[in-house]
Amino acid sequence: MARGDAEAASSGDPPAKGPGLILHAVFSALILALALGLAAVGVYNVVKVNGPVLPLTYDGPSFFASAVRLGILGMVLGVGLALLYVAVAVVLSSRRIPVVFAILFVTLQFIAFVLALFLAVSSLLVAAVPLRSAVDAYFSDAWTQTVAASPGDVCGIEAALGCRGYANDQCVECSPDEAVAGACTITDARFCAPCVGGSEAQGRGCRREVEVLVRRWFEPMGILAAVLAGLLFIHMFLLCFV
Numbered sequence: 001m002a003r004g005d006a007e008a009a010s011s012g013d014p015p016a017k018g019p020g021l022i023l024h025a026v027f028s029a030l031i032l033a034l035a036l037g038l039a040a041v042g043v044y045n046v047v048k049v050n051g052p053v054l055p056l057t058y059d060g061p062s063f064f065a066s067a068v069r070l071g072i073l074g075m076v077l078g079v080g081l082a083l084l085y086v087a088v089a090v091v092l093s094s095r096r097i098p099v100v101f102a103i104l105f106v107t108l109q110f111i112a113f114v115l116a117l118f119l120a121v122s123s124l125l126v127a128a129v130p131l132r133s134a135v136d137a138y139f140s141d142a143w144t145q146t147v148a149a150s151p152g153d154v155c156g157i158e159a160a161l162g163c164r165g166y167a168n169d170q171c172v173e174c175s176p177d178e179a180v181a182g183a184c185t186i187t188d189a190r191f192c193a194p195c196v197g198g199s200e201a202q203g204r205g206c207r208r209e210v211e212v213l214v215r216r217w218f219e220p221m222g223i224l225a226a227v228l229a230g231l232l233f234i235h236m237f238l239l240c241f242v
Contacts, residue, residue: 041074073118109236112232139210157206
């Protein structure tokens with residue numbers, strides 16, 4: 001909060017009008033809009049990650065198993081920030097800013113900045129190259145577990161994505177007839193569900209399609225959270241010095 005506004009708040013006088021107040025209003029409107037957008041993207045992420053597109057079974061710890069909760073963080077952070085800035089608008093409309101409210105607002109704003117930064121880094125890492133091996137290991141293990149527990153779910157994934165098995169050429173020798181004949185290796189069989197008509201796309205694995213889906217689910221949330229974190233940081237600076 002600017003020094004003049006802080007003094008006005010402590011004395012109970014209306015905050016001074018001017019370029020500083022207009023700037024705060026502009027940043028508040030931008031952050032409110034982005035917060036609502038982040039909440040919407042968080043809902044989209046939760047629905048898609050836990051939806052019917054990839055109904056995989058996984059019962060072990062992994063980086064991606066924890067990352068699926070990032071959408072919930074996005075929803076909570078977005079809604080919380082939106083409510084915070086709506087409260088700010090209500091307080092400003094009364095033309096009196098209590099000191100306690102100002103201190104609480106800046107504290108919550110800093111917490112939101114830290115959470116937005118964490119959400120941005122985590123979401124972008126899930127969709128980026130450095131941690132792709134960890135994400136790939138999760139889906140590889142989940143694929144084999146689902147083949148063993150619910151092969152029909154894997155068949156549904158393959159039909160929806162137009163692929164067969166997890167890696168390319170993994171199920172070329174593992175169509176139901178060839179599996180019975182013994183041409184399918186034990187290793188490959190772990191990735192190949194006995195799907196009717198599965199031989200139509202045997203050469204193309206589903207790994208690439210899974211990567212595209214993961215990037216589509218997490219990249220927008222990471223970018224939006226990064227922009228939001230930047231605006232929160234700038235707004236905190238302006239509140240202190242403008």
